[in-house]
Amino acid sequence: MRIDVVTIFPGYLAPLREALLGRAIEAGLVELGVHDLRDWTHDVHQAVDDSPYGGGPGMVMRPQVWGEALDAVLGEEPARLVVPTPAGRPFTQATAQAWAAEERLVFACGRYEGIDQRVVDAYADRGPVDEVSIGDYVLVGGEVAVLVMVEAVVRLLPGVLGNPVSAQEDSFSDGLLEGPAYTRPVSWRGLDVPDVLRSGNHAAIARWRRDRALERTAARRPDLLDALPPDALDRADRAF
Numbered sequence: 001m002r003i004d005v006v007t008i009f010p011g012y013l014a015p016l017r018e019a020l021l022g023r024a025i026e027a028g029l030v031e032l033g034v035h036d037l038r039d040w041t042h043d044v045h046q047a048v049d050d051s052p053y054g055g056g057p058g059m060v061m062r063p064q065v066w067g068e069a070l071d072a073v074l075g076e077e078p079a080r081l082v083v084p085t086p087a088g089r090p091f092t093q094a095t096a097q098a099w100a101a102e103e104r105l106v107f108a109c110g111r112y113e114g115i116d117q118r119v120v121d122a123y124a125d126r127g128p129v130d131e132v133s134i135g136d137y138v139l140v141g142g143e144v145a146v147l148v149m150v151e152a153v154v155r156l157l158p159g160v161l162g163n164p165v166s167a168q169e170d171s172f173s174d175g176l177l178e179g180p181a182y183t184r185p186v187s188w189r190g191l192d193v194p195d196v197l198r199s200g201n202h203a204a205i206a207r208w209r210r211d212r213a214l215e216r217t218a219a220r221r222p223d224l225l226d227a228l229p230p231d232a233l234d235r236a237d238r239a240f
């Protein structure tokens with residue numbers, strides 16, 4: 001997979017070259033390009049924004065600069081263009097799984113009040129464009145959202161995670177939150193690891209973990225329970 005990011009703050013994307021993602025890049029599993037939007041300005045002030053038509057607070061990012069940048073970065077290769085925005089469709093694990101099958105992702109990081117809408121409209125004629133939001137809170141720009149989305153997608157790529165099964169057994173992959181996890185020591189500050197996890201009884205362990213996941217999901221995310229398909233819960237689950 002090739003990932004390109006266009007931003008006025010390239011340094012914000014430096015974490016993508018650290019740790020797990022950095023190793024994926026070094027291993028050739030992912031190619032990453034980070035591009036400074038101001039490289040496509042032609043004025044001495046390198047202006048990327050202007051006042052909004054119709055009035056209102058703040059500034060809007062200019063379509064001309066974005067058009068030159070995205071033409072250059074996209075080139076002729078097909079790619080999914082992703083534009084983070086507070087007004088976007090929710091970015092979910094299903095989105096990450098779908099995008100993990102893409103050959104190329106290009107992220108356009110806006111700032112100020114966002115990017116002139118005509119940029120999205122113009123590129124919608126060339127290929128898939130997704131306006132997405134990572135959550136119901138307001139950020140200052142798209143860069144942090146791109147860090148989140150790139151990590152969620154790249155970890156799903158074959159060879160990236162040391163233990164690929166964990167990507168399938170993620171929270172949300174079976175529709176439930178994962179339950180509590182424990183490691184050594186067996187007792188810590190008077191708190192003990194649940195006996196069942198040390199019993200060696202794999203059926204009992206699986207049941208216990210499922211029960212804790214159901215309990216946690218019901219307490220913290222009842223909306224996920226409501227969204228489960230009818231056959232997702234078996235009789236033992238319903239006892240919960």
Ligand SMILES: CN1CCN(Cc2ccc(Cn3ccc4ccc(-c5n[nH]c(N)c5C#N)cc43)cc2)CC1
Nearest residue numbers: 084085110111133134135137138139140141142145
């Ligand atoms: C009066 N107006 C004032 C503006 N607000 C809307 C608004 C518009 C832009 C910005 C700042 N910004 C610029 C580019 C950009 C990309 C993503 C995100 C973002 N925020 N939260 C997420 N989950 C995000 C994601 N993903 C924010 C961004 C903040 C707030 C409406 C009312």
